[in-house]
Amino acid sequence: MGIFKIEGGHQLKGKIQPQGAKNEALQILCAVLLTPEKVTIHNIPDIVDVNKLMDLLRNLGVIIEHIEQGTYTFQAENIDLKYLESEAFKEDGRGLRGSIMIVGPLLARFGKGYIPKPGGDKIGRRRLDTHFEGFIKLGAKFRYNREDYFYGVESKKLKGAYMLLDEASVTGTANIVMAAVLAEGKSTIYNAACEPYLQQLCNMLNRMGAKISGIGSNMLIIDGVDNLKGTSHTMLPDMIEIGSWIGLAAMTKSELTITNVSWDDLGQIPVVFRKLGITVERKGDDIYIPAHTDGYEIQNYIDGSILTISDAPWPGFTPDLLSIILVVATQARGSVLIHQKMFESRLFFVDKLIDMGAKIILCDPHRAVVIGHDFKSQLKATTMTSPDIRAGVSLLIAALSAKGTSTIHNIEQIDRGYENIDTRLQAIGAKINRS
Incomplete structure (x- = not known):
């Protein structure tokens, strides 16, 4: 089985085009x-x-x-x-x-x-x-x-x-x-x-x-x-990959442009990332993410209670991006409750993030509370295994933001859903190698 070696802590820059859906x-x-x-x-x-x-x-x-x-x-x-x-x-x-x-x-x-x-x-x-x-x-x-x-x-x-x-x-x-x-x-x-x-x-x-x-x-x-x-x-561009690149830009404090995203078909995706405090700008049919050098702050509800982000059938928020949202929240200012309603095993990858230093309370198979670090404590590199496509990419994003060199095993899971992900990320400055 293949592995990725990822040297984290580097800012990325440039344009990336999403694959077909x-x-x-x-x-x-x-x-x-x-x-x-x-x-x-x-x-x-x-x-x-x-x-x-x-x-x-x-x-x-x-x-x-x-x-x-x-x-x-x-x-x-x-x-x-x-x-x-x-x-x-x-x-x-x-x-x-x-x-x-x-x-x-x-x-x-x-x-x-x-x-x-x-x-x-x-x-x-x-x-x-x-x-x-x-x-x-x-x-x-x-x-x-x-x-x-x-x-x-x-x-x-x-x-x-x-x-x-x-x-x-x-x-x-x-x-x-x-x-x-x-x-x-x-x-x-x-x-x-x-x-x-x-x-x-x-x-x-x-x-x-x-x-x-x-x-x-x-x-x-x-x-x-x-x-x-x-x-x-x-075919349309892949909205899950688009959400993944938004999360990657925020976690690595990178300035990225995601091109040809078919904005009108993204539904709640830009809205939910904005609730985490991430700047998502529309430029024609592109998404522009500026470098979040001062971090990003999670919004509360208008009565001051903690934000909950949950999945739902379209036009609700897609369950495939909750793993990305959870990782991005680990470095936000504030706290958020992630509620994965549709699949009871999808949050079990959070133990790897906890090993990296994230503050996450896994309440039950469907819910996790994330307490953001506000970049005051960087995630630490570790060795991990990709359990499924979306968790695998979430761990990859965490590794790219972490201090040190991480190893991800079972990358075939990531390859099931992401086209040439290592070479495409290398093109925007990521230190990632496949072996």
Whole structure:
């Protein structure tokens, strides 16, 4: 397994452009299975999770051509359905959480979709009920092999239905939408996820000939069509990476410009960082972060009580950035309560920050109180292991701000979600080396 050696305590300076959005890519790539025609996708991030999904698509028979950096064409004309029942597929599908989203398109177009229990980050329970309950509502028959942890849905012809989702699951909504676009009749999905990446998927499907209305709301209405055609699609920049770079700039007192961020799709992200006292300036479609040489101060509520930052479905604050917020708060003036509502194991990385000298009280698996140092006590370098993508980057940011040289093991977790992170950070002055 690879490691990063990070020499902390250096100010960074320059411009950094965010990669294409990982969470959008996993949805969009699965959608190519809905048509036999060619689909061109731009701004695809070169990261482990996306590359694994592309390998899975190739094994299914999708013809993938590399046009230029970040741009590929996909043609799912001849799909090998036998691969779905092979031992190779069971192994390939387990290694990637996003593989669950091939089920909806395969079910809609070919009448069957299978998937082994998928892997991904170890951040707590991430159930799949919403996906399969939606497919069942559309008329699919569900089966589950407990011995192999293998899920399957089959249907000769899906039929539109009304459904109220038990949670506003992003991947669940995406999967059900991709199944419903080829179903017979009208489907209504209430309590649907409505984040920008889901909007991107719906808009792409409409360009392919789908009939989806209510995009951007929590009620999607889909009139099924007989078939879809090819299209071209450009993915949004990754909002999680954008938030990561805001946090990095603040923690290292660096002057950074984050370019081409698609401001209108960032939602609460700039607002929440400003609540921590961080200056986030809009310059065209760029974010400018000045060097916070005097630090930054956490706002209290208007009645003087301690600020709470928690996650919620869009347009609430994304859970993927709470780890970054927690790290940034360790050097703020003031205190904040971090409430991670959605995943019960995501805060367990804070013991590493405590080892580095951070003042954090882990109240329970979901809540932590952070008492900021105001840069009066610098974090100390240490050796640590990345438990998941977001915690890994949070520890990397902590290491870049710390005194001394830190070592991070299991950096493959970071590579799952961040493209060439070491070389991109080196370009703005970070002392980081991979071995």
